[in-house]
Amino acid sequence: MFDKLKQKLSKTREIFSRMEQLFQSSRPREELLEELYELLILADVGVSTTDRIISGLRDRARKTGSADLKALLKQELVNLLSSQPAAVNETWPAVWMLVGVNGGGKTTSAAKLAYRYQSQGKKVMLAAADTFRAAAQEQLQLWGKKLNLPVVQGQSGADPASVVYDAIQSFKARNYDLLLVDTAGRLHTYSNLMAELEKIKRVISREIAGAPQEILLVLDSTIGQNAIVQAREFNRFSGITGIFLTKLDGTARGGSVLAVTDELHLPVKFMGIGESEKDLLEFSAESFVEALLS
Amino acid sequence: MFEQLAEKIQRTLKFIRGEGKITEKNIAEALKMLRLAFLEADVNYKVVKEFEARVKARALDQEVMMSLTPAQHFIKIVRDELTEILGGEAKPLTFAGHPPSVFMLVGLQGSGKTTTSGKLARYVKGLGRNPLLVSFDLKRLAAQDQLRIISKSLNLPFYGMTAEKMKNPAEALKELMTFTRNRGYDPLIVDTAGRLHIDEELMEELRLVREILEPTEVIYVGDAMTGQDAVRSAQAFEEKIGLTSIILTKLDGDARGGAALSIVYVTHKPIKFIGVGEKFDKLEVFHPDRMASRILGMGDILSLIEKAEQEADLKEAEEIARKIKKQQFTLEDFRKQLQQLKKMGSLSGLLDLLPKAGPFKKMGNLDVDDKKLVYFEAIINSMTPAERENPRIIDGRRRARIARGSGRPIQEVNQLLKQFFEMEKMLKKSDFQKLMKNI
Ligand SMILES: Nc1nc2c(ncn2[C@@H]2O[C@H](COP(=O)(O)OP(=O)(O)OP(=O)(O)O)[C@@H](O)[C@H]2O)c(=O)[nH]1
Ligand SMILES: Nc1nc2c(ncn2[C@@H]2O[C@H](COP(=O)(O)OP(=O)(O)OP(=O)(O)O)[C@@H](O)[C@H]2O)c(=O)[nH]1
Ligand SMILES: [Mg+2]
Ligand SMILES: [Mg+2]
Numbered sequence: 127m128f129d130k131l132k133q134k135l136s137k138t139r140e141i142f143s144r145m146e147q148l149f150q151s152s153r154p155r156e157e158l159l160e161e162l163y164e165l166l167i168l169a170d171v172g173v174s175t176t177d178r179i180i181s182g183l184r185d186r187a188r189k190t191g192s193a194d195l196k197a198l199l200k201q202e203l204v205n206l207l208s209s210q211p212a213a214v215n216e217t218w219p220a221v222w223m224l225v226g227v228n229g230g231g232k233t234t235s236a237a238k239l240a241y242r243y244q245s246q247g248k249k250v251m252l253a254a255a256d257t258f259r260a261a262a263q264e265q266l267q268l269w270g271k272k273l274n275l276p277v278v279q280g281q282s283g284a285d286p287a288s289v290v291y292d293a294i295q296s297f298k299a300r301n302y303d304l305l306l307v308d309t310a311g312r313l314h315t316y317s318n319l320m321a322e323l324e325k326i327k328r329v330i331s332r333e334i335a336g337a338p339q340e341i342l343l344v345l346d347s348t349i350g351q352n353a354i355v356q357a358r359e360f361n362r363f364s365g366i367t368g369i370f371l372t373k374l375d376g377t378a379r380g381g382s383v384l385a386v387t388d389e390l391h392l393p394v395k396f397m398g399i400g401e402s403e404k405d406l407l408e409f410s411a412e413s414f415v416e417a418l419l420s
Numbered sequence: 421m422f423e424q425l426a427e428k429i430q431r432t433l434k435f436i437r438g439e440g441k442i443t444e445k446n447i448a449e450a451l452k453m454l455r456l457a458f459l460e461a462d463v464n465y466k467v468v469k470e471f472e473a474r475v476k477a478r479a480l481d482q483e484v485m486m487s488l489t490p491a492q493h494f495i496k497i498v499r500d501e502l503t504e505i506l507g508g509e510a511k512p513l514t515f516a517g518h519p520p521s522v523f524m525l526v527g528l529q530g531s532g533k534t535t536t537s538g539k540l541a542r543y544v545k546g547l548g549r550n551p552l553l554v555s556f557d558l559k560r561l562a563a564q565d566q567l568r569i570i571s572k573s574l575n576l577p578f579y580g581m582t583a584e585k586m587k588n589p590a591e592a593l594k595e596l597m598t599f600t601r602n603r604g605y606d607p608l609i610v611d612t613a614g615r616l617h618i619d620e621e622l623m624e625e626l627r628l629v630r631e632i633l634e635p636t637e638v639i640y641v642g643d644a645m646t647g648q649d650a651v652r653s654a655q656a657f658e659e660k661i662g663l664t665s666i667i668l669t670k671l672d673g674d675a676r677g678g679a680a681l682s683i684v685y686v687t688h689k690p691i692k693f694i695g696v697g698e699k700f701d702k703l704e705v706f707h708p709d710r711m712a713s714r715i716l717g718m719g720d721i722l723s724l725i726e727k728a729e730q731e732a733d734l735k736e737a738e739e740i741a742r743k744i745k746k747q748q749f750t751l752e753d754f755r756k757q758l759q760q761l762k763k764m765g766s767l768s769g770l771l772d773l774l775p776k777a778g779p780f781k782k783m784g785n786l787d788v789d790d791k792k793l794v795y796f797e798a799i800i801n802s803m804t805p806a807e808r809e810n811p812r813i814i815d816g817r818r819r820a821r822i823a824r825g826s827g828r829p830i831q832e833v834n835q836l837l838k839q840f841f842e843m844e845k846m847l848k849k850s851d852f853q854k855l856m857k858n859i
Binding site for chain 1: 456459460464466528531534559560561562565567568569570573616617645649652653673675676678698
């Protein structure tokens with residue numbers, strides 16, 4: 127599994143191969159720290175989190191007298207990312223929601239999760255709660271066809287909460303294990319759209335006690351500092367249980383999740399590394415950081 | 421966000437102002453703060469550094485060093501450089517001398533190509549053109565359906581592409597061009613599948629399509645929320661495919677959009693439009709100066725300050741600002757301000773400089789009419805000092821007297837008072853107060 131991630135990410139290791147080089151050179155500590163700072167900034171970690179990480183690194187390096195800054199940084203990042211338990215709530219039956227800004231990869235990620243749990247023998251159903259975007263319903267419908275899964279959809283322009291309500295009735299009647307709710311992309315700055323999300327969640331909790339078990343914020347790894355505001359706002363409106371970090375097969379580092387974890391204590395749970403249903407990895411801080419620094 | 425950054429730059433400003441004259445040391449300090457603001461706006465780190473070098477070189481210029489208003493000078497340099505890199509004037513779309521023109525949209529997955537294809541089609545239709553939409557995305561599920569539905573909702577023609585046809589791409593493209601030409605469509609708007617810039621195979625495919633279609637516009641559609649990676653992807657598209665222009669999407673959010681600077685910096689291609697919503701009328705012509713302000717996080721507030729300081733009596737302005745802060749703003753102050761505004765040029769022009777978001781959002785709704793301001797001044801001139809200090813004592817009889825004295829209808833007196841009370845209310849809003857603190 128790590129191999130797959132590494133392989134996918136290795137194409138674009140230029141930044142972190144530079145990191146390797148600089149680890150091996152024996153220059154003064156401050157100079158090394160300065161370069162690490164730059165590398166973290168270029169990975170979208172953001173100024174304040176980078177500052178925090180670097181000063182933590184400086185302290186540790188001083189205390190331990192260690193010259194192996196690489197090992198220290200790795201540890202520092204792993205600690206940061208594991209400060210919250212990232213275990214996926216795999217109790218069944220369950221309803222999971224995918225939420226996030228436009229074009230981040232919600233629909234594709236829903237399909238990936240569906241495929242994953244279907245492969246484990248779970249009975250999975252999809253709900254197309256994006257009734258706004260052109261052909262959003264068709265997109266999920268085609269995924270259902272491809273994966274041979276039922277998809278509940280509504281009319282274009284219908285109230286998404288009512289589509290979800292219908293899906294839940296069918297989900298309960300047919301005794302399925304997992305209902306994945308694909309929601310429309312929305313920017314967190316539209317309060318009416320955020321309220322809509324709140325409503326969907328309310329309908330789910332009302333119909334099934336303890337649901338939704340997972341509300342995953344789909345975060346595009348190419349996004350910079352706005353990721354933090356997104357996480358904060360989506361969390362405020364719908365409550366986030368974890369992050370699904372997508373498009374890690376590109377050259378973006380996805381370092382903004384470090385800032386999100388640092389500030390909001392939200393765990394990353396899954397990673398998307400391609401456009402096919404198979405391109406999904408469960409998150410592991412070690413492998414993420416390892417791949418990041420390798 | 422807005423307040424935070426405004427605050428930071430203001431601190432930088434004050435810092436320089438306090439020193440009286442620019443020295444190398446305080447420029448370094450100001451640049452450091454600027455760097456922070458840029459990084460928070462997601463401008464690429466390397467671009468930031470190069471930008472800094474440019475600003476520094478100009479700021480250390482003799483003329484600036486000797487300037488009596490170094491802060492304004494410094495900020496002006498920053499803004500000028502920023503606007504210049506972003507492209508100066510807004511640039512229009514290029515149409516072919518011999519129709520049909522072909523516009524091809526390319527970019528990473530999910531950046532907004534398909535939606536923007538629809539927006540562009542609607543836009544050129546409004547210019548009296550006759551667009552045809554086609555999508556070469558045969559990869560993403562329902563990609564064809566998406567553009568078909570969009571075309572239908574816009575009442576515009578759509579050319580269906582199929583995997584079957586595309587088995588022989590050269591033939592399929594020739595057929596498409598013949599169809600377009602024969603029916604007199606112009607432009608042909610070509611949506612393409614999202615792809616990673618490191619996917620050599622898909623990039624090569626795109627390059628071939630470009631070669632055959634010879635588009636007049638190859639438009640890179642980029643997401644405004646993109647972080648440091650923006651330079652890498654845009655540069656790769658420019659190098660491997662060749663671009664003519666850029667459209668930045670999702671600017672209706674609160675991302676500061678530093679990617680705009682990064683992308684233009686590495687591709688040297690102009691941003692022509694911005695996407696500001698999911699609906700198809702949410703396409704706007706790009707304004708470099710507004711983008712510069714957004715990246716700096718502060719609207720055109722700086723030029724407002726600049727203008728005010730240059731043209732108005734500084735002491736008076738400070739006194740008014742102080743009163744606004746203490747919420748002791750009276751009609752007498754309003755009159756003084758009107759006089760100053762006259763000196764500074766038209767009020768509508770000034771209001772245009774204010775950022776369209778944040779605490780000033782509501783300002784746009786205020787009814788501004790320059791002629792009216794002259795009348796307002798006349799009306800206030802007819803009031804007694806007591807009335808100006810406390811307009812609440814102005815009853816019906818006083819209103820009639822003031823109307824007579826100023827030669828304006830009584831409705832106008834009422835309107836002035838109403839507007840003044842509105843303004844008073846607005847000034848009490850906490851976000852406005854917060855902002856004033858930083859000025
Ligand atoms: N390379 C890559 N592309 C991805 C990944 N996840 C999704 N995509 C692509 O990103 C684009 C957008 O994905 P969608 O799943 O439609 O995104 P969405 O969030 O549902 O979009 P909206 O519903 O319009 O907000 C598609 O072209 C996907 O194929 C990933 O992990 N890697
Ligand atoms: N808020 C907002 N959303 C936008 C804007 N432009 C596009 N979108 C949304 O972004 C999402 C992705 O847009 P698409 O047009 O499907 O993107 P694409 O680049 O064609 O995606 P792929 O074909 O999968 O690569 C959709 O949800 C759009 O509605 C914009 O300017 N503002
Ligand atoms: Mg979707
Ligand atoms: Mg598309």
